[in-house]
Amino acid sequence: MRPTVQLEGKRVLVVGLARTGMATALFCVARGAQVRATEESPETKVAEAAGKLRAAGVGLELGGHTRASFLSADLIVPSPGVPFHSPHLVAARQQGIAVWSEVELAWRFLRGRLVCITGSNGKTTTTALAGHICETAGLPTLIGGNIGTPLISRVETSSDATVTVAELSSFQLENIAAFRPDVGAILNLTPDHLDRHASMEEYAHAKARMFENQTESDAAILNADDPALARFAPRRPRTFWFSRQRGDVRGAYLRGDQVMFREDGGESVLLRRGDIGLRGQHNVENVLAAAAAAHLAGAPAAAITEGVRTFAGVEHRLEFVADLGGVQFYNDSKATNVDAALKAVDAFPGRLLIILGGKDKGSDYTLLAEPLRRRNSVALLIGAAAEKISAQLHGAVEVEQAGALDRAVRRALDLARPGDTVLLAPACASFDQFENYEHRGRVFKQLVRSLEQEAENHA
Numbered sequence: 001m002r003p004t005v006q007l008e009g010k011r012v013l014v015v016g017l018a019r020t021g022m023a024t025a026l027f028c029v030a031r032g033a034q035v036r037a038t039e040e041s042p043e044t045k046v047a048e049a050a051g052k053l054r055a056a057g058v059g060l061e062l063g064g065h066t067r068a069s070f071l072s073a074d075l076i077v078p079s080p081g082v083p084f085h086s087p088h089l090v091a092a093r094q095q096g097i098a099v100w101s102e103v104e105l106a107w108r109f110l111r112g113r114l115v116c117i118t119g120s121n122g123k124t125t126t127t128a129l130a131g132h133i134c135e136t137a138g139l140p141t142l143i144g145g146n147i148g149t150p151l152i153s154r155v156e157t158s159s160d161a162t163v164t165v166a167e168l169s170s171f172q173l174e175n176i177a178a179f180r181p182d183v184g185a186i187l188n189l190t191p192d193h194l195d196r197h198a199s200m201e202e203y204a205h206a207k208a209r210m211f212e213n214q215t216e217s218d219a220a221i222l223n224a225d226d227p228a229l230a231r232f233a234p235r236r237p238r239t240f241w242f243s244r245q246r247g248d249v250r251g252a253y254l255r256g257d258q259v260m261f262r263e264d265g266g267e268s269v270l271l272r273r274g275d276i277g278l279r280g281q282h283n284v285e286n287v288l289a290a291a292a293a294a295h296l297a298g299a300p301a302a303a304i305t306e307g308v309r310t311f312a313g314v315e316h317r318l319e320f321v322a323d324l325g326g327v328q329f330y331n332d333s334k335a336t337n338v339d340a341a342l343k344a345v346d347a348f349p350g351r352l353l354i355i356l357g358g359k360d361k362g363s364d365y366t367l368l369a370e371p372l373r374r375r376n377s378v379a380l381l382i383g384a385a386a387e388k389i390s391a392q393l394h395g396a397v398e399v400e401q402a403g404a405l406d407r408a409v410r411r412a413l414d415l416a417r418p419g420d421t422v423l424l425a426p427a428c429a430s431f432d433q434f435e436n437y438e439h440r441g442r443v444f445k446q447l448v449r450s451l452e453q454e455a456e457n458h459a
Contacts, residue, residue, distance in 0.1 A: 003178050005075075005108050008032030013069055014058075015089075016079030017041070017049045023150040024077050024102045025058050036073070038065045071095055077102055080146070080171035101175035103145065103168060106152035108178075112162030115293050116145070118173065118207050119187025119223075121340040122286045123147075125278070126187060126293075127167040128314050129286065133294035133307030139163045146172060163297050170206035180213040183296050184237075185221035185289050189228040190339035208232040219296045221289060224249045240296070242288035244281065252292040259288060261295055270295060271305040278311070279318050280347030316441035318347060321448045324455055326418025329448045332425040333441030338363045341427035345371050351420045352377040353412040355405070358428030358440070360385035365427065369396035378415055380408040384432040404433070405440070409447040422448075 010033045014025040017039040029035040038061040043050050050060055061069055070088040076099045089099055117127045124147050131143040144154040145166030154164055189204050211220045211234035222229045224241035233239055240251035247253050252261050259270045270291045276284060291304050321329040332344040352375045373396045380402045381389050390399050402408035412422040424444045434440040
C-alpha cells in the first residue's frame, strides 16, 4: 500500500520551471494545493510557462529564489536540475520541511505496477525497449520519467492494470522518501555528473536509493559484469542479475546464441541473440536488462522475442543518419559522458572521425585515447571542454579544434574516406552550446542532411 498525501490546502513550492516543474505545479494546483513556483531565470526567459501557470492560479517568484519562500512551504518539489545541496533546500530540511523529487510525489498517486531503470549509461534505450516489450505483450503500458514525459504526467492515465516503465536519474533518486518501484534495475556505474555530485561515492549512493524501500515482494536487477554494483545488491527484494559473461546468475544471461532466464531453479529461453538488431556489445547488455525487467513485469517469452526483434532503437543513440559517398554518419548525442562515448566507439570496427566536446562534467578523457588510436581516429573538438580534451588526447590521435558543430561536421566530411564513420559521441553535456542533448542531436542531423542535399545538387 503506497502512502498517500493530501495536497488540498497544502503550501507547495515548486523549484524550477522546466518541463518537470511545470507538470508538477499544474498537478498540485489541480488538487487544491496553494502552489508557488520559484525560478532563477527572469520572466523574459520563461514567459510562456509563466503565463500558463498564472492562468492556473500558481503564484510566481521569478528572477531568483528567496529563503522565505522555502521556509514557508509545507512541501518543496525541486526540479531535477536543482542541486540537492542548494542552501535553500538544506535550510528547509533543517526546519523539517519535506523536500521530495517529482517522482516521489508522482509515485504516491500512480496506479498499477512500476518498473524503473537507472544507471550511468543505457537508461533510455533499456527503458524504451522494456516498454516496447510490455506493449508487444498486450500489457497496458506507460513510459515516462527522465525519458521525456515526467512521471507525474502519467498519473491520470494510469490504472490498476497499468505497467509504467520509467527512466530515473541520480538527480531524481536523491530526493526520494518512501518511493518504491515494483521492479528496479541499475544497469551500470561509471563516473558521471561529478560536476554536481561531490564524489563518485555520492553519485553511486544516489543511484542505489532505487532499492532502499523495496520489500520482499519487489524485484531488483543488477549488472553482474559491473564490479562496482556488487556492493549495492539489496537484501530485502528478490535480486536478479543480467550478464554477458557469466552463465551462473539468477536472472538473464547468454548461453551460446540464446538469452536465458533462471529463476527458482528453473530456466527458460527468452530470445536468441540473432533477434537483437541494436549495434554494439553494450546494447546486448541493455537487451538483457530490458528482457529481465519485462519478464518480471509479466511479459511472456514470445512477446520478449517479438519486442526485441521489432525495436527500432531510440533517437540520438547510435542513430544512423546518412551515407555520403560511402561515409556513414551516426548520431550518438546521448553519449554525454566518457563511458558512453567509449561504448559508441566500440560499436564501430573501422576508422572514426569522432566529434567530441561540450560542457565538461569533471571527466577523464584520457580513457578515450587508446581506443581512438587503435581506430586511426581523428577527433574534432567543439565547445567549452575542447582545450581539456585536446590536452588529454595529445599524442594519441590526430586532434583538430573545430569550435562549433557545423564546422566539425563539414571538416569530418572533408577528411573522411569511403568506409569511414563520422560519429557524434561528445562525452560531454550539451549546455554550453545547446538546450539539451536532443537539440544537439537534431542540429547534427540537420547539418548532415544539408551536406547530403548539397551532394545531390552537384550530382
